[in-house]
Amino acid sequence: xxxxxxxxxxWMANCSGELRAFRRASRxxxxxxxxxxxxxxxANRDTDFGRAHGFRSIASPxxxxxxVPLSTYESYRDAIARIAxxxxxxxxxxxxxxxxxxxxxxxxxxxIPYTDGLRRQFQRGIAAWIADLFRHRPAVRRGRAYCSxxxxxxxxxxxxxxxxxxxxxxxxxxxxxxxxxxxxxLVAPASLARCDDLELFRYRTxxxxxxxxxxxxxSIWNPTFLTALxxxxxxxxxxxxxxxxxxxSAKCSQGVAANPRRADAVNAIGGSSASTPEMLREIWPRLxxxxxxxxxxxxxxxxxxRQLFPHVEIQPKGLLSTEGIVSIPxxxxxxxxxxxxxxxxxxxxxxxxxxxxxxxxxDSRHLRLAHEIxxxxxxxxxxxxxxxxxxxxxxxxxxxxxxxxxxPLLRFxxxxxxxxxxxxxKLSEPQVRLSVxxxxxxxxxxxxxxxxxxxxxxxxRYRLYLQLAEHAELEPSVYAALQxxxxxxxxxxxxYRYAIGLGQLAPVEIQLLDASxxxxxxxxxxxxxxxxxxxxxxxxVALDAWDGWPQAFAPLEIDAPLPTSANKSISP
Numbered sequence: 001x002x003x004x005x006x007x008x009x010x011w012m013a014n015c016s017g018e019l020r021a022f023r024r025a026s027r028x029x030x031x032x033x034x035x036x037x038x039x040x041x042x043a044n045r046d047t048d049f050g051r052a053h054g055f056r057s058i059a060s061p062x063x064x065x066x067x068v069p070l071s072t073y074e075s076y077r078d079a080i081a082r083i084a085x086x087x088x089x090x091x092x093x094x095x096x097x098x099x100x101x102x103x104x105x106x107x108x109x110x111x112i113p114y115t116d117g118l119r120r121q122f123q124r125g126i127a128a129w130i131a132d133l134f135r136h137r138p139a140v141r142r143g144r145a146y147c148s149x150x151x152x153x154x155x156x157x158x159x160x161x162x163x164x165x166x167x168x169x170x171x172x173x174x175x176x177x178x179x180x181x182x183x184x185x186l187v188a189p190a191s192l193a194r195c196d197d198l199e200l201f202r203y204r205t206x207x208x209x210x211x212x213x214x215x216x217x218x219s220i221w222n223p224t225f226l227t228a229l230x231x232x233x234x235x236x237x238x239x240x241x242x243x244x245x246x247x248x249s250a251k252c253s254q255g256v257a258a259n260p261r262r263a264d265a266v267n268a269i270g271g272s273s274a275s276t277p278e279m280l281r282e283i284w285p286r287l288x289x290x291x292x293x294x295x296x297x298x299x300x301x302x303x304x305x306r307q308l309f310p311h312v313e314i315q316p317k318g319l320l321s322t323e324g325i326v327s328i329p330x331x332x333x334x335x336x337x338x339x340x341x342x343x344x345x346x347x348x349x350x351x352x353x354x355x356x357x358x359x360x361x362x363d364s365r366h367l368r369l370a371h372e373i374x375x376x377x378x379x380x381x382x383x384x385x386x387x388x389x390x391x392x393x394x395x396x397x398x399x400x401x402x403x404x405x406x407x408p409l410l411r412f413x414x415x416x417x418x419x420x421x422x423x424x425x426k427l428s429e430p431q432v433r434l435s436v437x438x439x440x441x442x443x444x445x446x447x448x449x450x451x452x453x454x455x456x457x458x459x460x461r462y463r464l465y466l467q468l469a470e471h472a473e474l475e476p477s478v479y480a481a482l483q484x485x486x487x488x489x490x491x492x493x494x495x496y497r498y499a500i501g502l503g504q505l506a507p508v509e510i511q512l513l514d515a516s517x518x519x520x521x522x523x524x525x526x527x528x529x530x531x532x533x534x535x536x537x538x539x540x541v542a543l544d545a546w547d548g549w550p551q552a553f554a555p556l557e558i559d560a561p562l563p564t565s566a567n568k569s570i571s572p
Contacts (some may be wrong), residue, residue, distance in 0.1 A: 001466070004185060004214060008141035009183045012134035018124055018341075019131035022328075025340045026042065026219075026407035030371040037061055037344040040386055049079070049390065061369060065346070070391045071383065073110050075523050078387075080111055086161025091388025092117070093542075098164040102322035111165065112322050117386030123174060125325040125339040129318070130178075136331040139288035142184050143216025146209055147226065148193075179405055179409040187212035202229055207240055207248065210266050211256055215284045222540060223301030223519045226292070230280070230308060231519065233270070241267040289313045291329070295412040298540045299437065301521075303446055304469075313452065319396060319412050322383050326396065327410045335401045335409040338370055343386075345370050347379035350430070372407055375400050378430075397430045422460050422547040425496040425505065433542035435489030436464065437458075443482050445474075449513065449520035451542060453549045461506035462490070465553050467513040467520040474512070476561045483510050509552055513556040520556060527552050 041064065045055035053067050069075075079090050084099060092115050092129060099111035106388040132142050157165040174182060183190065188208040195201040206229055209215065220226055228496035234241075245263030248256045269282045281287075290309060294302045294316030305314060318327035318336035324343050328334035338345065346367045373379060381394040395418075398410040432452050440447055449467040454460060468474070474482070487508050490495040499505040513520050521540070527548065528538045 004144050005142050007181045007185055010495040012131055013179060014177055015127035015131035018127035022128040022341055026405040029340055029406040032340050033344055033370050034061055036341065037064060037384065040344065044093050045092045047089050047091060047093055068391050070393055071553065072393055080113060083113055084111065084159035084161055084163060096163055096232050099159055100322050101166055113387050115387050121218055121342040121386050122325050125328045125342045126174065132330050137289055140217045143214035143286040144187050144212055145217040145219060146187050146215060147219040154457060171542045187215055201235060202232060205229060206233065206236065207243055207256055210240055211262060213261060213262060214286055216286045221293055222235055223292040223298055223305050224540065227301060228519060228521060237270045277308055281311055282309060287312050289315055291315045291317055293317050301540060301542060319410065321394060323389055323392060323394060324383050326381055333404060333409060335411045337404050338410055340370060340407055340410045344384040347373050348382055350378035370408060371406060373400050375402055380461045414542060418541065418543055420543055422454050425493065425499045427493060427496060429541060429543040429544065431493060435486060436542055439482060439485040439489055442485055443478055450546055453544050459506045464508065464510045465513055466510055468515050476563050479561050512558050512560060513553060515532055516556050517556050523552055
C-alpha cells in the first residue's frame with residue numbers, strides 16, 4: 001500500500017474516538033449540549049464578560065438564556081479591540097492565540113478570537129467527519145487530497161498587541177498529528193494560500209492538481225471554485241504541461257518538480273478527442289470523492305460538477321463559518337448532523353422577529369434548544385463557543401429534515417440576515433432562493449449563475465441576473481413563463497405583493513447574461529474582492545443588495561427573447 005494510504009488510515013484511527021463520542025452524544029442531545037455549555041461557562045466565569053453576566057451562579061441552559069442577551073459582532077467590537085491591543089481575560093480566560101479575519105456581505109473586516117478551546121471544538125466536528133468518511137469510503141484513503149477552506153490571499157499580519165491575524169494555513173484548524181499528516185497528504189503546499197495575485201493563484205493551483213496523479217479527494221467550499229479552475233484548463237494547458245515537464249518555481253509557493261512523464265501524459269489526454277468528463281477521469285483516475293457546498297445558492301454549481309465528474313461521488317458539506325462549526329456531513333445521511341459536541345446551540349424560529357440590539361435579555365420562549373426543534377421547522381442559528389462568542393446570532397437559516405437518534409439533521413437554506421427592504425417588502429435570501437430554484441425547475445433550466453438585486457428607479461424594482469448553462473437558449477414563451485413564475489414566487493411574501501399592488505415597486509425583470517462570455521461568478525467574485533471581502537468568505541448568494549451590480553454585469557448582458565412591448569409589465 002502507498003504512504004498516502006497508511007497516513008490516511010492512521011488519521012482515521014486517531015479520529016475514531018471522537019466519532020464514537022459523537023454517536024453517544026447523538027443519543028442524548030439534551031445532556032450533551034448542557035455539558036458543552038457548562039464547560040464554557042465554568043471556564044470563563046472570572047472573565048470580564050463572565051463577571052458582568054453572573055456566570056458563577058449559572059447552573060442550567062435556561063439560566064444562561066435569562067442572564068445573557070443575544071448578540072452580534074457589534075456587541076463584541078470594543079471587547080475584541082481590547083483583546084487585539086493585548087488585554088487579557090476579556091471574553092475568555094484562555095489566551096487568544098489569533099484573530100481570524102472574516103467579513104460581511106458589505107465588506108468591512110471582522111476579527112474572530114481563537115482560543116485553544118475553540119480550536120478543540122472545531123477539531124471535534126472535523127474528526128467525526130473524517131473518521132466517518134474514511135471508514136465508509138476506503139477509496140478516499142488511497143491517494144492524496146486537495147483541500148481549500150479559505151485561501152488567505154494575503155501576507156501574515158499582527159494586531160497592535162502582537163496577536164497574529166489569520167491562520168497560516170487550513171491545517172491549523174486541526175490537532176498536532178492531523179496537521180502533520182495532512183501537510184504530507186496535500187497536493188498543494190500551504191504557502192500557496194498566501195499568493196496575493198488571484199490569477200497566479202488559480203494557475204498554480206491547477207499546476208499542482210495536474211501534477212497529482214494520485215489525487216483521491218477534493219475538499220472545497222464553493223463548487224464554482226473548481227468549475228472556474230477547469231474552464232481555464234484548455235487555455236493554459238500548453239503552459240501548464242511545459243511547467244510540469246521542466247519544473248517551476250514561484251514567489252508565492254514552493255516549486256513544482258520536473259515530471260516529463262506526467263507532463264506528456266496530461267498533454268496527450270488534453271489533446272485527445274475524449275469528452276471533458278472522460279478527459280478528467282483519465283487525468284485523475286483515483287479521484288473518489290468531492291466535498292463541497294451543495295445547498296442554497298451553491299446548488300447550481302454542484303450541477304456543473306456532477307456533469308464534469310459523473311463517476312465521482314459528491315458529498316455535501318456541513319455548515320461551517322469562521323465563528324463556529326454548525327453541522328458535519330455523515331455518509332449515507334440525508335443531511336449533515338448538528339455538531340452537538342462542538343458548541344452550545346439555540347434555534348430562533350425563522351418567522352420570529354428578534355431584536356438583537358435590545359438591552360434586555362430575550363424571552364427564551366422565542367428560542368429552542370437542540371433537543372426541542374421540530375422536523376420540517378426553519379430556524380436561525382444562535383451559538384455559544386469557547387472562543388468568547390455568547391448567544392451569537394450567526395444569521396444562517398436552516399431547515400430540520402430529520403434526526404439521527406436524537407441529533408437534528410440540518411439543511412442550509414441561506415443567510416437569514418441577508419434582507420433587501422426598499423419600501424417595506426423585506427425580501428430575504430432564503431425566500432428568494434426557494435423562489436428562483438422552483439422557477440428554474442419548473443422551466444427545466446440549468447443556471448450557472450442566478451442572483452436577484454434591487455434596481456433604483458421610479459418605481460424601483462428587482463432584477464434577476466441569470467446566466468444559463470452554455471449553449472442553452474430560451475424560447476420567448478419560456479422566458480415569459482419564467483418571468484411570470486418568478487413574480488408569483490416573490491409575491492408569496494405579502495409585503496412584496498402589497499408593494500407591487502400599490503405601485504411602490506415595479507414587477508421583477510430578468511436580465512440574461514451571455515452564457516458563452518465570462519462566467520458571471522468571476523465577475524461577482526472580483527467585485528466582492530474589490531469591496532474588501534476575503535476569497536474564502538465569498539459565497540454564492542441568491543440576493544445581494546449592492547447597487548453596483550448593473551454596472552458590473554453590463555458587459556455580459558444580452559437581449560431578452562421577447563419584443564420590447566411584451567416585456568414592459570407582467571402582473572403577479
